[in-house]
Amino acid sequence: MADVFLFDTSVYLSYIRRKEHSDLVDRAIENGRVVLSSVVAMELYAGSRSAAEKRLLNQFVASMKRISAYETPKEDDWARGGILVERFTRFRGHVQLRYYFRDILVVLAAVNRGAVLVSSNAHIVNWGNLLKRQGKTLRLKILRER
Secondary structure, three states: OOOOEEEOHHHHHHHHHHOOOHHHHHHHHHOOOEEEEHHHHHHHHHHOOOHHHHHHHHHHHHHHHHOOOEEOOOHHHHHHHHHHHHHHHHHHOOOOHHHHHHHHHHHHHHHHHOOEEEEOOOOHHHHHHHHHHOOOOOEEEEOOOO
């Protein structure tokens, strides 16, 4: 079975603004192998630069919802995210939740869907390592910015 991909905001921004990673993103979208996190959609809306970008995003979000490829945080994800932050703090030192809670929710969305999380943020590996301790597996692909 072919992998399903959940691209994080960093990948979409590189794709939209600089056409980076277009091979991977275009191929995944064309083959219907993409899941969109509502958290990523929120960040993309927040960073949209024009009415035209917002319209395109509206169309993309609507199409993801139509094909049931739109993943929103589950009720338990909020508590699971808090547990991950607590464990991170215990093993690595203090972390400010406001900087990481969106990343954690995107990570949990990928785990919930069994999707490969594609990111250019190497620090995501830390959350995957903590999930392993909980018996969960984060399938992760880290891309380099060009």
